[in-house]
Amino acid sequence: MFGVICKYHSHRTTGKNGVQHRNDSNIEVLDMTEYVFVYGTLMMGFHNHESFGFNANTRFVSRAALQGAVMFDMGFYPCIVLTGNPNNMVHGELYHYCDMECRERVSIMEFGAGFDEEVVTIDGIPASVFVYREKPEGVPWIPGGDWCVYSGGKANVR
Numbered sequence: 001m002f003g004v005i006c007k008y009h010s011h012r013t014t015g016k017n018g019v020q021h022r023n024d025s026n027i028e029v030l031d032m033t034e035y036v037f038v039y040g041t042l043m044m045g046f047h048n049h050e051s052f053g054f055n056a057n058t059r060f061v062s063r064a065a066l067q068g069a070v071m072f073d074m075g076f077y078p079c080i081v082l083t084g085n086p087n088n089m090v091h092g093e094l095y096h097y098c099d100m101e102c103r104e105r106v107s108i109m110e111f112g113a114g115f116d117e118e119v120v121t122i123d124g125i126p127a128s129v130f131v132y133r134e135k136p137e138g139v140p141w142i143p144g145g146d147w148c149v150y151s152g153g154k155a156n157v158r
Helices: 047-051 100-112
Strands: 012-014 020-022 035-038 058-067 069-073 078-082 089-097 116-122 125-131
Touching: 035 058, 035 116, 058 116, 069 089, 078 125, 089 100, 100 116
Parallel strands: 035 125
Antiparallel strands: 012 020, 035 089, 058 089, 069 078, 116 125
16 A cells, blocks of 8 residues: 655545545545546546556556445536445446556546545455545436446547
8 A cells, every 4th residue: 555645735534444535625645555446537448547647657457346336427527425235336447556646646636526535445455436425416326337338438528
C-alpha cells in the first residue's frame, strides 16, 4: 500500500480502513491501495482513460465486478453508492497504478466531482473505488450496473 498527499488540505474525517474522506474540495489522501476499480469514464475506450494516461501509467488487471453497489446516471458519467446488498452488482475494470502522479490526478478529479474514496475487495485484492455517500436525487438508476452496456458503446459521447 502507498499513499498520496494532495496539494490541498482542509478538515478531514477518517472512515473505514484509515481512509481519509473529503469534507470540501480541499483534501488529503492517505493509506490508499495500489489498485483502483473503475466503472465509468476511466475504463478502456472512454475519454478519461486516455486523458488521465491509464495506458501508460496503470496496468490492466481484469474486468471485474463489485458486489454490494448500485450505479446511477449523472449525465456524462456514472456514480455508484455502496449498499452492502450482495444482490447489487457494478461492473468495471481493475487496474494497478504504476505512477503516483496518475493516482493523484484521478483522486483530485474524483474528489472535485463530489466522490469519496473507499477501499473494497475485488477478487481478493484491496482496491480503491470512488463512490457517492448517498443516492443522488433525480437521476436514473442504471439496471445491471454496467456503464458500457448502458451507454450503448458510445465511449466518448454521452
